[in-house]
Amino acid sequence: MTLPGEKQFPNLFQEAQFAGFKLANRIKFGACCVSNFNDRDGFISPRELARTKVISETGCGMITNQGAYPDPLGEGKGYFSQIALYDDKFMPQFEEIAGYIHDAGAMAIQQILHAGRYGGIDIGYCVQPSTVPQTLPHFRPPREMSKEQIHECIRQHADACERAIRCGYDGVEVTSFMGYLLANFLSSFTNKRTDEYGGSVRNRGRFMVELIDEIKQTIGDKPLIIRLNGAELMDKWGCNSEDECFEQIQMAADAGVDMMSITVGWQEAPESSIGRDVAPGHWNRLAARCKKMLPDLPLAFGVRLPDPEMADKCIADGEFDFWEVCRPLLADPQMVHKARQGRLDEVRRCVGSLNCLSRLFRDLPYTCTMNPTLGHEYEPEYSITPAVTKKRVMVVGAGPAGLECAIAAHKRGHEVTVYEKSDRVGGALRGYAEHDLANKDDLRSVIAQYEVVIARLGIEVKLNTEPTPKMMRTLLHQYDVVVLATGASTDTGALPEAEDGAPVVDALDIAVNGAEVGNKVVVVGGNKVGLTVAESLSQRGHEVIIVERGKRVADDVSPTWKWRHKAWIEELGIESVTGVRVAALTGAGVTVMNGDGSERTIAADSIVLAGPRRPNQELYNDFLWMVDEIYMAGDVHAPRDLTQAIHEGYRLGCRI
């Protein structure tokens, strides 16, 4: 029987042949980054096995297992708990993963990842073709590889590939993404050698060609995939041009690789490549260029291409052959199945928050804003299991925390009713979505997905209904559990009382309810809420100044997004006045006190109060003696972010 999605996306769900293998579809799970779930000595952990079991069942025709470093010293080790494949002792768990993938009917590929410039995480140095220092302080100082070391490194790669094949993988992959050893040799940025491995574009490609040759000789007729940059995004610093990248792509093809995977950017690149601020489909042109240049070589691509519909069209248009997808499947491991079944509107989209990567560069296991179970697949506490005692659950607040909790609790068999004081679901996320400069559609999709799922599950949502103690007294014994997901608001008590005539407006009123403001706006609070509103108002033509008590703005913003807000503020010409205390809110504007006690008034037509924030916990004490169980989820505990709201709501729903 043809499923609706197979008709809707005929190219994506078309069977394919690759290197003698029959693939169920044209979707490749890409090993886009490592998980940091494993043991420090390179062994695959039970946590990782549980994750890869889920990944193997995503429905992809081809699945690439995350990159293993190939050398015993760990010069290639780029992540805190990256897996290794330099010895047979690591093989049993790799075999297990290959088994999972085959059991799911997919082709199994093992990636070998020598991090080069970003490697040596345990040994205090990294190896590179030349000693070009780091531009990000996280990484290790470089040592230049001798020719003997280059030859040894190539041998280690081939040995690791051979081991992968012995583990049962159907093919192997080497990667330059995103600035790893292979890229370091290819790029004029890091390759300053004067021997045969440096200098011209072709000489810089010599390491790659020898690597391909050695691996191909070692693995026989098994396929080798290579991931290469179509653009380094380091042009600003005088590195490889796109033309040079493509010359090297041609070299790889000539050397006999079986599939090309095009990637974009280095970790230290000055430009964005995969964040929410890059429009989906932005990099497709690189795939199209590669396909035009190498029409007969299978091509995989998926950089900032999260949408199956777009991927299907690209395949139809001949831009690439396989949709290479990773982060969207971390966000929703059921995405392919949902697309196939015509349930695309139920897919939880990757919103490009880069929470995953922010954590990797803090040596933490990656997590996903949208998927609270990622990395917790083997923990029963994160599983939706039938509730032993069915309960009647009242959820107060239809923001992400409340809705996550409601959905999980409903799936467990509880009878759930959601109360929402406004006329729509989404909570503060609605405001964030409408004012996000990066990509409004991504965040809107989160709310839209909730609306669809709630409707399909039949969860009752009472809109325009604000529970109060009085109302609760009329509902006594109708609910066994109350979940407060009432969010946070501006802590006006922490600010001076606004004088009569002070043009004060709350940030959430602007963000969620569209309150109007005057031309000249002072935003009090330079954290996430204040920044988002300030940027949006400025973009709409208002003259905006941010006043922040802390030493700097964006303190509560995730590491991978801080730079973005800082850049936006600068691009928009928003002045930020930091390290000051608000002394008065008057009809003339905001009076601030500097560290030395001096005061000045910043004129404003409107004063937007965006911080500090406080949790809306009032109902907790009011309801405490009216219901058997009462819990809180999300910002009502402490103001934080979307990730915490989703994760906390889900976890609570799993254990009520």
Added chain:
Amino acid sequence: MKDTAISEGARRGMADAAGWQAVLDRNRALFAPLSDGARIGLVSRGGADGPVSDLDGPMLVWAVTRQGARAEAAAFSGFQEAGVDLLLVADDAILAGLHARLADDALPDLVKRINRKEVAVFYLRARGELDDLGYEELFDELGISFMGACR
């Protein structure tokens, strides 16, 4: 990058130790957390299309001593021999612009350009060593801790 590719304007800018000293004196608090011996270099990459990792030519050094940060003219002949902890690399036009603003305080402009990644920052020591030299606060002020990886 050959030394000869650096413009006269940029050379003059980097040779103007007295002008840069005024900037350092004005921003004394910024350098106060740095230990005696900490050194920051500023070099030119020539034109805006010059590679930032292929350098040669004059270098301006901010050397921290017990008496405070001193601006000194030096020469750059490779990362290995640079003798600095941090190396800032700007093109000639940016250097000339910074030089023109020395009297008004060029530092905010420099910070802005670092954040835009128009000025590249190379770390010539391991992060732990830099922290030991007291760089953490300066990184915060320069906005480097904002810059993130894998964007």
